[in-house]
Amino acid sequence: MADNSMLVSETGRSLLADSSVLDSKIIETSKDNVLPGSVLDVEEEMPQIETRVVLVQEAGKREELLKALEEIKVPYIKTETIEELGDSDSPEFETVFVVSDFQDSVLNNLCKADCRVVGPPVVLHCAQKGEPLPFSCRPLYCASMLNLVLCFTGFRKKDELVKLVTLVHHMGGIIRRDFSSKVTHLVANSTHGDKFRIAVSLGTPIVKAEWIYKAWEKRDEIDFCAADDDFRNQFKVPPFQDCMLSFLGFSDDETANMEEMTEMQGGHYLPVGDERCTHLVVEESTVKDLPFEPLKKLYVVKQEWFWGSIQMDARAGESMYLFEKSESPGLKKSVSLLSLSTPNSNRKRRRLKETLAQLTRETDMSPFPPRKRPSAEHSLSIGSLLDISNTPDSSATNGETPKSCARPSKNSTPLPAKQSARWQVAKELYQTESNYVDILTTIIQLFQVPLEKEGQLGGPILAQEEIKTIFGSIPDILDVHTKIKEDLEDLMMNWTESKSIGDIILKYSKDLLKTYPPFVNFFEMSKETITRCEKQKPRFHAFLKINQAKPECGRQSLAELLIRPVQRLPSVALLLNDIKKHTAEENPDKITLERAIESLKEVMTHINEDKRKTEAQRQFFDVVYEVDGCPANLLSSHRSLVQRLETVALGDDLCDRGEQVTLFLFNDCLEIARKRHKVIGAFKSPHGHTRPPASLKHVVLMPLSQIKKVLDIRETEDCRKAFALVVRPPTELNNKLLSFQMTTEEPPKEDWLKTLCRHVANTICKADAENLIYTADPDSVEVSTKDMDSTLSRASRAIKKTSKKVTRAFSFSKTPKRALRRALMSHSATEGISPSSANESYIGSRLTSTSSLAVSDWAVQVK
DSSP, X not given: OOEEOOOXXXXXXXXXXXXXXXXXXXXXXXXXXXXXXXXXXXXSOOOOOEEEEEEEGGGGGOHHHHHHHHHTTOOEEEESSGGGOTTTTOTTEEEEEEOSOTTSHHHHHHHHTTOEEEOHHHHHHHHHHTOOOEEOSSOBOOOTTTTOEEEEESOOOHHHHHHHHHHHHHTTOEEOSSOOTTOOEEEESOSOSHHHHHHHHHTOOEEOTHHHHXXXXXXXXXXXXXXXXXXXGGXXXXXXXXXXXXXXXXXXXXXXXXXXXXXXXXXXXXXXXXXXXXXXXXXXXXXXXXXXXXXXXXXXXXXXXXXXXXXXXXXXXXXXXXXXXXXXXXXXXXHHHHHHTSTTHHHHXXXXXXXXXXXXXXXXXXXXXXXXXXXXXXXXXXXXXXXXXXXXXXXXXXXXXXXXXXXXXXXXXXXOSXXXXXXXXXXXXXXXXXXXHHHHHHHIIIIIHHHHOSSOTTSOSSOHHHHHHHHTTHHHHHHHHHHHHHHHHHHHHTOOTTOOSHHHHHHTHHHHHHHHHHHHHTHHHHHHHHHHHHHHOHHHHHHHHHHHTSGGGTTOOHHHHHTXXXXXXXXXXXXXXXXXXXXXXXXXXXXXXXXXXXXXXXXXXXXHHHHHHHHHHHHHHHHHHHEETOOGGGOOTTOOEEEEEEEEEOSSSSSOTTOEEEEEEESSEEEEEEEOOOOSSOOOOTTOSSSOOOOEEEEEEEEGGGEEEEEEEOOBTTBOSEEEEEEOOTTOSSOEEEEEEEOSSSSOHHHHHHHHHHHHHHHTTOSOGGGGEEEEOTTTTTOOOTTSSOHHHHHHHHHHHHHHHHHHHTOSOOOOXXXXXXXXXXXXXXXXXXXXXXXXXXHHTTTOOHHHHHHHHHHHHXX
16 A cells, blocks of 8 residues: 655645746646736636655655655655556646656656656755756656757667667756757767767867766766766767877877877877878978878878867867878979970069069068078177068068067168168167067967967866966066067157167166066976976867967977067167167267166066075975975075085984984074985875975974084094084073084085074174184094994994884884873972982883873873
8 A cells, every 4th residue: 555645735736847848738738827817707716736746666765755855845655556556647636756766667657657757866956955846758867967958979779879868868868869059968979970070160078978878877976967077078089089090201209299199089090001091190391292192081181180189179170181282393393494484584583583582581580580590600690680671560461470469560661771880789679679579479379368268179278377377477578568669669760879778678667677577486387387287288288289380489389488588688688788888978878778777687686586585485395395294383484495404413312323314404493304214105195296205204493593502523534524513402401412424515514514603693693603613523522423334334223223113013102201201200290209209200110001191190280
């Protein structure tokens, strides 16, 4: 018999919510949309339909379902068989069946009876969100694909397709036969066909059928969503799926790199000429003709197709990147000879010369000089490699710079052939400034803007934090230099010897001081980010390959372009010095140029100071990461790392004699750390091996004010490169002697001791730092380095360390000796026992357990 629930809805209305498109049948049967101003003169109330949930078999045994139904206030009954429910078709109830197993025959019977069926996750999801049960004309097990619109392509087996469609419907998804912009995911079994091409062009995610199967396995997870990027990306169709690639015209290193990328992107590579090959990728700059006649089914494409597919994270259309054969040299020669033998040969020769001259000028106009140019060594000086014809206007007309650089030049008339030396250097300053602006614009337009663009095919190539780290303040630097370039252009247009070049630099000196330090100081971090992202993110690697091959880059990498701001200010300073040399003494610009040069030096000095501060901060964090257990209070804004020294301990106060000890000297303290012992099963960071494990172990962080004397121990046969520190910790009544032996040649011992004493004197506010150094004989302080390097000594130290480890491993009490002594001293003080008797009690009770000491100490505190 069915177990009827006593829970009744308060309003009596149906709590089923219609979350799909209403069809005609639903509209006809709906009773909720009656308008108040109906023309029907019916005053009797519309009958209210009560919603009832039927828990079938196992669903009725789940306590969480019962609680969920109570929360959404829906009455329910339990039943083992459908036959027990005699009034399932009653017009008084809106019956919804909850079935745990959608593979059972019960589901088929309910579907044949046109019943509404949901799975337990739907009920639990609605209870969690506080929402009513959703309406669905199909069995709905879970909502993991709710609002997803799927389309299929490349599936030939009908049974497999029917199974996939059924699972999608069970998870709340919608199926479309034809592809449109409303489709959210394309499930592809092949990379061919119109649907695949349209999906690539629209940036629609393309996934394998395994995505649906794996999502179904997670159907009982209430908060799971199949559209989650991390989950979906595991099943995306790689760009080179079903592709067999060969590479022609590339170097061995490039070929190896591209073959590795092919396998990473789901493809396979074959030797050139293999009939199984589907794509032949050609280096168009080196290959002029194919070594064989390609088959009709073979795509012969440029390398841009290869890198573009990786960047888009989907296979690009081959038609845009087909490789075209160039005309054979023999044919070109014959055509050339034929044309030169005609009556118009003189005119054609003249036209050819003009064309070659124009090409030569356009080549020289590029702001990126070619890498190999042998004639440049003899024809041009080192200081000026650029010609005045290289203006933004001429470069832009050749298509070598972005559109933002194509600003019409005011200098439309040629300048006089003969000008002063001051004019020549000023021309070079304007020339290089113009090219520098073009380079900065190329960096932004060709690299930064595409990376920041929203709606990229395949998703963002880099995170916003990475983009900001790479490019930094480049846009601000471009804004400043664009203004400088415009002012220099006006000056060159209206040139007179009295025109002031220095005023232009002084005008923007504050802007230079504001924009350059943030970029220059973090330039190394920018390069590291580029290198790391290029290795870890294939799409970024492909993006760089595509853009760095464009003429605007002059075959230079992004890192090579980004170094230009680092080099620019010193270059401008040199040019200003050159202009100053060719400026007459009576010229007012002479003094202005000196001020301009000083302002640039101030900017560069500020950059160097900021860079030192940045490096100091990085060194701080390096120490923290390198030293295990490093105190957090070491990090301070007023503290800076002065020097690091590698030593060996010569005493037993801080650690065992002969242990390797590293001293980190800061301006107000001394961090002492020993070499960390090797541990089996080292800790692995859950975030990956971004840093090596800590190699040092913290011993003590000592303020320099505790150092009372620095002993320079004389050099003898038994004592080499040794020194000692006389320190007095605040908890001790007597001084301690800490002795070390330097293990490196740099810095020299004398320099190290002077540096240490100078910072000790600064800390304790004393001017006589030299008075802190004392010379001592090794015998007087009982220091010797004779046995530090002997084999026997090293063996004995190793045995000593091993015995200590074994002792600690088999010790019944892990409480350190000092902790035991401190606990006993505290206990004896409260009881009125003298320190001497306390020591005797300590010796007599060495085997006292830790727990008893803790209890006694706690009891004393309570008293």
